[in-house]
Structure formats: C-alpha cells, structure tokens
Amino acid sequence: MHSPVLEVKNLAVEFGSGAGRVRAVDDVSFDVRPGETLAIVGESGSGKSVTALSLLRLVPTPPGRICAGEILFHGEDLLKASEASIRSIRGNRIAMIFQEPMSSLNPALTVGLQIAEPLQLHGKLTWAKAFERARELLGKVRIPDAARRVNAHPHQFSGGMRQRAMIAMALACKPNLIIADEPTTALDVTVQAQILSLLKNLTKETNAALILITHDLGVVARYADRVCVMYAGRVVESGSAQDIYANPQHPYTLGLMASIPRLDQEAGQRLTPIDGQPPDLAALPKGCAFEPRCRFAMARCRRERPALESQGGRHYRACFADVSC
Amino acid sequence: MTIALDRPAASRPRRGSATMKFIGRLFREKPLGAAGAVIFLVFLFCGLFADVLAPYGYNQISPINRLKPPSWQFLFGTDNLGRDVFSRCLYGAQLSVIIGFCAAGLATIVSVVIGVVSGYIGGRFDMIVQRMVDAWMSFPDLIVLIVVVSVVGPGLLPIILVLGLLLGIGGSRIIRGATISVRENMYVTATQSMGASTFRILFRHILPNVMAPVIILFTTRVGFVILAESGLSFLGLGVPPPAPTWGGMLSGSGRTYMLQGPWLALAPGLCLTFVVYATNVFGDALRDLLDPRMRGTR
Numbered sequence: 001m002h003s004p005v006l007e008v009k010n011l012a013v014e015f016g017s018g019a020g021r022v023r024a025v026d027d028v029s030f031d032v033r034p035g036e037t038l039a040i041v042g043e044s045g046s047g048k049s050v051t052a053l054s055l056l057r058l059v060p061t062p063p064g065r066i067c068a069g070e071i072l073f074h075g076e077d078l079l080k081a082s083e084a085s086i087r088s089i090r091g092n093r094i095a096m097i098f099q100e101p102m103s104s105l106n107p108a109l110t111v112g113l114q115i116a117e118p119l120q121l122h123g124k125l126t127w128a129k130a131f132e133r134a135r136e137l138l139g140k141v142r143i144p145d146a147a148r149r150v151n152a153h154p155h156q157f158s159g160g161m162r163q164r165a166m167i168a169m170a171l172a173c174k175p176n177l178i179i180a181d182e183p184t185t186a187l188d189v190t191v192q193a194q195i196l197s198l199l200k201n202l203t204k205e206t207n208a209a210l211i212l213i214t215h216d217l218g219v220v221a222r223y224a225d226r227v228c229v230m231y232a233g234r235v236v237e238s239g240s241a242q243d244i245y246a247n248p249q250h251p252y253t254l255g256l257m258a259s260i261p262r263l264d265q266e267a268g269q270r271l272t273p274i275d276g277q278p279p280d281l282a283a284l285p286k287g288c289a290f291e292p293r294c295r296f297a298m299a300r301c302r303r304e305r306p307a308l309e310s311q312g313g314r315h316y317r318a319c320f321a322d323v324s325c
Numbered sequence: 326m327t328i329a330l331d332r333p334a335a336s337r338p339r340r341g342s343a344t345m346k347f348i349g350r351l352f353r354e355k356p357l358g359a360a361g362a363v364i365f366l367v368f369l370f371c372g373l374f375a376d377v378l379a380p381y382g383y384n385q386i387s388p389i390n391r392l393k394p395p396s397w398q399f400l401f402g403t404d405n406l407g408r409d410v411f412s413r414c415l416y417g418a419q420l421s422v423i424i425g426f427c428a429a430g431l432a433t434i435v436s437v438v439i440g441v442v443s444g445y446i447g448g449r450f451d452m453i454v455q456r457m458v459d460a461w462m463s464f465p466d467l468i469v470l471i472v473v474v475s476v477v478g479p480g481l482l483p484i485i486l487v488l489g490l491l492l493g494i495g496g497s498r499i500i501r502g503a504t505i506s507v508r509e510n511m512y513v514t515a516t517q518s519m520g521a522s523t524f525r526i527l528f529r530h531i532l533p534n535v536m537a538p539v540i541i542l543f544t545t546r547v548g549f550v551i552l553a554e555s556g557l558s559f560l561g562l563g564v565p566p567p568a569p570t571w572g573g574m575l576s577g578s579g580r581t582y583m584l585q586g587p588w589l590a591l592a593p594g595l596c597l598t599f600v601v602y603a604t605n606v607f608g609d610a611l612r613d614l615l616d617p618r619m620r621g622t623r
Contacts, residue, residue, distance in 0.1 A: 056518055062448060091519030098518075104511040108533035117529075118519045169519070 004031035005177050005209040011069035013054050022281045024050045026233040032209040039212045039224035045278055047233040048213045052181045056090050091118040095170035099182035101162035105154035112150035115169045122173055137168035160191035171202055179211045196223055217260055229253050232279050232289035239315030249317040251294045296321035358610020364603035372418035379412035384567045395588055402588040404578040410592050413569040420570045424554045428488040429546035435493025440500025441527055445508055461494045474562045481564055488550050496542050503535040537612045544608025548601035571597045
C-alpha cells in the first residue's frame with residue numbers, strides 16, 4: 001500500500017473567542033492515499049466544510065482559528081509551513097473545488113484566463129503557453145467548442161459548465177490531492193452524475209487523491225473508496241465504503257442510511273428520519289453529542305464521550321452501544 | 326478599456342479594433358454618454374490648444390473695448406479691462422482641465438489604495454484606518470482647503486494636492502464598501518486556494534470588480550474639483566490672477582459687472598456647467614458599458 005498523500009491528526013478548529021467560542025471541528029483524524037477517494041459525509045454544520053478549508057489553511061482568521069492538530073502532506077506539516085510555502089502548495093499540489101460554481105469564478109475575467117492563472121502563478125508556464133493549455137483543459141473537461149469558449153466570461157457559462165471550468169482549473173497543475181467541497185450541490189441531478197464521473201476519471205488518470213465533501217449518500221456509495229462520517233465536528237465512523245454501507249456501526253450512520261428513500265421500498269411507506277435537531281455547537285453535552293437523538297443511548301453516553309475505536313481493520317467508530325441487534 | 330489585463334498574445338484581439346468597437350458601442354447604446362464625451366473632448370481640445378485658438382492673449386488689455394457685448398470681434402464680449410472673455414474662457418479651460426484631471430485622478434488613486442487595502446485586509450487594521458478617515462472627514466472640506474492654501478499660498482500645485490487628498494480620503498469609504506462586498510465572494514477564496522498572493526488577489530481579482538464605483542468616483546470628482554477650484558478662486562484663494570480660471574472670472578469681474586455686462590458671468594458659468602454635466606453623463610455611460618456582466622455580449 002502507498003503511504004498516505006495527506007494525513008490529518010487530531011485537527012481542531014475554533015471560531016469566536018471567550019464565552020462565544022465554538023469548536024467547529026474537534027479531534028478529527030483521517031488519511032488519504034494516492035488514487036483513493038475519501039468522502040467526508042455529514043449534515044450542515046457538522047464541520048465538513050471547515051475541515052476542508054483548514055486543510056489549506058483557508059479558514060478566515062479571525063474569527064476562525066486552527067487550534068490543534070497536524071496536517072501532514074507527504075510528511076510535511078502544513079500547519080507549520082511558512083506563508084510562502086503553503087502558497088506554493090495551494091493550487092499546485094493540493095487544489096480545491098468549491099460548492100457554488102455560480103460565484104467561484106471571477107465575473108470580470110475570462111474563463112481561459114482563470115484556468116491559466118494557476119499555471120502561470122506557480123511558474124510552470126508563460127502566459128501564452130498557459131492559455132494554450134487552458135484551452136486543452138477545457139476540452140478535457142468536455143466543454144464543447146473549447147477554443148471559442150476559452151474567451152468567454154463566466155456569465156456566459158451554465159452552472160455545469162462553470163463547475164467543469166473549476167475542475168479544469170483544479171487539474172491545471174496536476175495536483176496530488178483535490179478537495180471537492182460539495183461540488184455538485186448547486187447542480188441538477190443529471191449534471192451531478194456527469195461532473196462526478198468526470199472528476200473521478202480525471203483523478204484516476206493522474207493518480208491524484210480526492211477528498212469529496214458531501215451530504216449526499218448516493219454520491220458516496222457510487223464514487224467513494226473510503227468514508228468519514230462527521231457529526232457535530234467529530235468523526236463518528238470511518239471505514240471503507242463497503243464497511244459503511246454493508247455494516248454501519250454508529251447509530252448516526254444507521255439513521256442516515258434509514259432516511260434514504262429507496263426504489264425497492266413499498267409505495268406510500270414513510271421515510272425514517274433521525275429525530276431531534278443537530279446540537280448547538282456552543283453548548284455541546286459532556287458525553288456523546290449524538291446521545292439526545294440516539295435510540296441506543298445508555299447512561300454512560302451522557303457521562304463520557306466515546307473515542308474512535310477500531311472495529312477490525314480500517315473500520316472505526318465512536319460509540320459504546322452494541323448496534324448489531 | 327480601463328480594465329486592460331495582460332492578456333496572453335494568443336487571444337489578444339487587435340487593440341485598435343477593440344477600442345473602435347468600444348467607441349461604436351458607446352455611440353450606439355449610450356448616445357447621451359457619447360455626447361458627454363464629445364463635449365468633454367471639445368473642452369479638452371480647447372484647453373490644450375488655447376494658445377493657438379484664442380484670438381487674443383488672456384491678459385491682453387484694450388481700454389477702448391471695455392465691457393463690449395458679444396460680437397463677431399469678441400465672441401463672448403469683453404470684461405471691464407477690455408480683455409476678450411472668449412480667449413479667457415479658453416485659457417480657463419486649460420487650467421480647469423489640468424486641475425480637474427490631476428486632482429480627481431489623485432483623489433481616485435488615494436481612494437482606491439486606502440479603500441481596497443483597508444476593506445480587503447479588514448479586522449483591526451481596517452478599524453484603525455477607518456477611524457483615521459473619520460477624523461479626517463470630520464473637518465469641513467472648505468475649512469481645510471482655506472487653511473492649507475493660506476499657509477502654503479495659492480497656486481496650482483497646492484490646490485491639486487489638497488483637493489486630491491481631501492476628496493480621496495473621503496471617497497475611500499465608497500471603495501472600501503465595494504471591496505468588502507466583493508471580498509465575500511467565493512472566487513476570492515477560490516483564488517486564495519490556488520495560491521495567489523494578497524497583492525495578486527487585490528489587483529487581479531478585487532480591483533476589476535470594483536471598477537464601476539471607481540469610474541463613477543473619478544468622473545463625479547472631475548466635476549466636483551472644477552467646481553471646488555472655482556469656489557476657491559471665488560474666495561480669492563484659487564490660482565492667482567491674472568491667470569484666468571472660470572471660478573475667478575465668475576467671482577471677479579463677473580460679479581462686479583453683472584448688471585452692465587451679464588456675459589461676463591454667463592460665459593464662464595456655462596463652460597463650467599457643460600464640463601461638469603458632460604463628465605457626469607460620460608461616467609455613467611462608461612460604468613454601464615464596462616460592467617463585466619455586459620461584456621462579451623453582442
């Protein structure tokens with residue numbers, strides 16, 4: 001097995017200060033290997049986007065602050081890297097794709113210029129060559145008539161085309177790792193599948209690792225090799241996609257699975273939602289954060305916070321209960 | 326175009342044709358703005374070539390022709406010293422255009438630098454800078470102008486510097502506001518995630534997107550500065566006589582001899598009105614045409 005491209009250890013991110021301090025990400029650890037797709041799953045506010053931003057130290061500071069942990073990229077701790085060296089990694093060796101294709105391209109510049117920018121920025125090519133390459137990349141992400149479209153402004157692109165352009169931009173420098181933060185949330189379903197397949201194929205071509213942040217379990221099942229389930233800023237279960245789907249071990253994961261509509265269920269049958277609300281991050285319980293909504297909750301869950309423990313191999317969960325019954 | 330970026334050679338359209346196309350659009354889509362541009366250019370031309378165009382010198386006194394009404398010999402009449410008002414208006418255009426452009430240009434540069442940097446960096450830095458701007462803005466403009474000019478002495482350079490700084494610092498608020506709203510856009514974070522430096526983000530990604538208010542700021546400032554200079558000359562603190570400025574002409578002979586020779590006040594007054602109006606409508610048209618969302622559409 002290859003050594004991991006990225007290894008995150010005990011990452012913690014806080015927002016605000018004093019009494020209003022909120023720990024958005026707490027003790028998160030995971031790793032990704034070359035060619036692997038890791039999905040980080042969770043509902044809104046579970047800390048998945050903040051985790052993604054903190055990998056490249058893009059958490060807005062203040063109010064945010066990465067307060068603990070290590071982010072090892074090929075063994076180098078990004079949290080200790082100088083501003084100049086992290087800049088040389090951003091977009092060059094680790095690229096990011098954002099969730100809103102509508103606003104993640106600059107409206108004042110042509111698409112081609114923006115795709116060429118990282119190439120020129122990291123000193124790989126001159127402007128003229130970078131622009132030539134931008135045209136090839138647009139073709140590669142299957143935008144028809146790339147030669148003409150390269151001179152178009154973002155407002156002349158549809159949502160799906162813009163996300164393709166973002167992918168072209170992310171792939172420009174052939175990064176070792178691509179972080180895609182809900183890349184298809186704003187797109188309609190048919191376009192979603194196209195974009196994700198494209199992303200998956202292109203990363204396979206370059207053997208890049210892909211971190212896919214999503215709340216869509218359908219996406220996870222189809223594209224991820226490994227999965228991290230996050231709840232209230234913590235990883236509650238992680239393992240291979242196979243482990244998570246065939247043998248979910250955390251009550252929250254079980255709840256998520258049960259709440260997916262299925263084609264083979266009887267018509268008129270109601271979905272099973274997870275009762276209650278996600279917790280307020282500013283006032284987390286002392287014990288397990290999922291305890292108030294958990295149907296397996298025990299007295300111990302209120303007192304102690306369960307740690308991530310191996311369930312055999314690379315399948316981990318943070319729960320005391322026996323959920324197999 | 327104002328937002329000319331270092332486009333790679335491969336895609337660069339021939340610059341001449343792009344400019345011509347832009348002028349074509351100006352006339353087709355914004356006829357009023359085009360009229361403004363033409364009026365402004367006419368005044369600019371008059372100002373630049375005043376030496377050739379003016380039939381008389383601006384200080385050429387002819388006692389027998391005192392207070393003559395407009396005629397073919399003296400297009401705008403003559404003043405109380407027998408100087409040709411038309412020639413003086415032409416020379417006045419020269420001074421007004423210099424002051425208007427330089428001071429408004431300086432003001433815009435100051436506004437953009439303070440506003441973009443302060444707005445983008447934000448946090449404590451922004452707080453400190455903005456409190457200093459507040460302090461500066463709490464002085465009434467005219468008082469600062471009068472104090473500085475009376476200390477340094479009247480002249481072209483002090484007026485340009487003082488007006489430029491004064492308006493620039495106040496105007497930085499507008500640019501700061503625009504910058505803050507642009508900064509929150511996803512593409513700024515996206516650019517950061519590509520490894521761009523702060524400097525690059527400011528110049529390539531923020532500045533082009535705040536160009537609309539910058540253009541408006543500049544064109545309204547041109548009018549304002551020309552008026553402010555007239556105000557100063559009116560108070561006797563402008564460019565010292567006998568150099569002709571429109572404000573000075575209005576206040577000096579224009580006011581004293583308003584009843585005997587209304588043309589003395591009318592001519593410079595109309596010049597002033599036309600130039601200020603022209604820059605404003607031209608600025609509006611420019612802003613609309615340079616809007617990136619409208620660019621690239623046919």
